[in-house]
Amino acid sequence: MTEAIAATRRSRITPEREAELYEAVLDLLREVGYDALTMDAVAARTRSSKATLYRQWGGKAELVAKAVRHSKPGRTGDVDTGSLRGDLHALTRRADDCEMEQSSALMRGLAMAVHGNPDLLKAFREHLVEPEMAEFRRVLQRAVDRGEVRADNPALGFVMHMMIGAFAARTMIDEQPPTQDFLLSYIDAVVLPAFGVTAS
Amino acid sequence: MTEAIAATRRSRITPEREAELYEAVLDLLREVGYDALTMDAVAARTRSSKATLYRQWGGKAELVAKAVRHSKPGRTGDVDTGSLRGDLHALTRRADDCEMEQSSALMRGLAMAVHGNPDLLKAFREHLVEPEMAEFRRVLQRAVDRGEVRADNPALGFVMHMMIGAFAARTMIDEQPPTQDFLLSYIDAVVLPAFGVTAS
Numbered sequence: 001m002t003e004a005i006a007a008t009r010r011s012r013i014t015p016e017r018e019a020e021l022y023e024a025v026l027d028l029l030r031e032v033g034y035d036a037l038t039m040d041a042v043a044a045r046t047r048s049s050k051a052t053l054y055r056q057w058g059g060k061a062e063l064v065a066k067a068v069r070h071s072k073p074g075r076t077g078d079v080d081t082g083s084l085r086g087d088l089h090a091l092t093r094r095a096d097d098c099e100m101e102q103s104s105a106l107m108r109g110l111a112m113a114v115h116g117n118p119d120l121l122k123a124f125r126e127h128l129v130e131p132e133m134a135e136f137r138r139v140l141q142r143a144v145d146r147g148e149v150r151a152d153n154p155a156l157g158f159v160m161h162m163m164i165g166a167f168a169a170r171t172m173i174d175e176q177p178p179t180q181d182f183l184l185s186y187i188d189a190v191v192l193p194a195f196g197v198t199a200s
Numbered sequence: 201m202t203e204a205i206a207a208t209r210r211s212r213i214t215p216e217r218e219a220e221l222y223e224a225v226l227d228l229l230r231e232v233g234y235d236a237l238t239m240d241a242v243a244a245r246t247r248s249s250k251a252t253l254y255r256q257w258g259g260k261a262e263l264v265a266k267a268v269r270h271s272k273p274g275r276t277g278d279v280d281t282g283s284l285r286g287d288l289h290a291l292t293r294r295a296d297d298c299e300m301e302q303s304s305a306l307m308r309g310l311a312m313a314v315h316g317n318p319d320l321l322k323a324f325r326e327h328l329v330e331p332e333m334a335e336f337r338r339v340l341q342r343a344v345d346r347g348e349v350r351a352d353n354p355a356l357g358f359v360m361h362m363m364i365g366a367f368a369a370r371t372m373i374d375e376q377p378p379t380q381d382f383l384l385s386y387i388d389a390v391v392l393p394a395f396g397v398t399a400s
Contacts, residue, residue: 161386
């Protein structure tokens, strides 16, 4: 199905209604994950008919990918405090603990599904991973330009593994969601030393 | 159900057959994840009847938790090379790339399910997370005892977030499974600098 045809089909519902549906899908993804998410549950949660859902989106895979594309990227707007520590802390402080718990649940709900579903993987990467990566790259480039981090520091290639990794591992290891406090301590203890920057 | 009754019920099949069943369950977990794993699929894969599976294990949650408990811990045996870098590299080299891909797939297959399934979470932690953590703690304690790492280094509290995090994030960020080469580079670029140890 081409985007044009999809747009025509979706035009039967209002943008507000569409946004409401996508929010409900994201909530269900966080609660039960992709596999356990059924069109029945989406229909019940949104008080719509399954026939409407199938007519508008074609199926679960397409509906979920669209919902992920619709998900709000975290707050953006350039962070530039003048130091790598200041910038990394500012990026972390932009999402409150509740938003972090939601991101963490969404990541978990999609982790298995993105393998073997290229369209969903693309939506996941383009809307949830890449925007974050771009911000970290900008912040690090400025640290290199300032001479705070050496341009050949090997940790530059691992910043997302450090950050997303700690974020994902927190729940697995400590049975609690990532919080601002956890990530700020992790940045000071691990990320800054890896870049050769002292935390204090 | 008590362990004693469970043991009696399970005694109807041989230990070899039981091991074979658990292996098949772990394979299915890696392939499709917990939610999509059905008793029908286990029955088909292992050429057993669903009635037998339900009689022996009671249900999917119990069968999967037992299979995880049965999963082989990575090779053990103390690693002690005389340096933190040597020890971390040696621990990483114990699992080949194929075994790492399998662990990575199993972690993904269980990530969503362990939330909201306390018995499965317990099995996952006791058999897959804790043994690894214990080894890293031993290696780090020796590094502290040798004076290689300061006893108050704040990164000591984050070693598993660094290691399991990079392992989990690799697939998400780079669309490829973690490998020995990836983890060895990551240890040199991130983990050792965080501990104040130079990689070379």
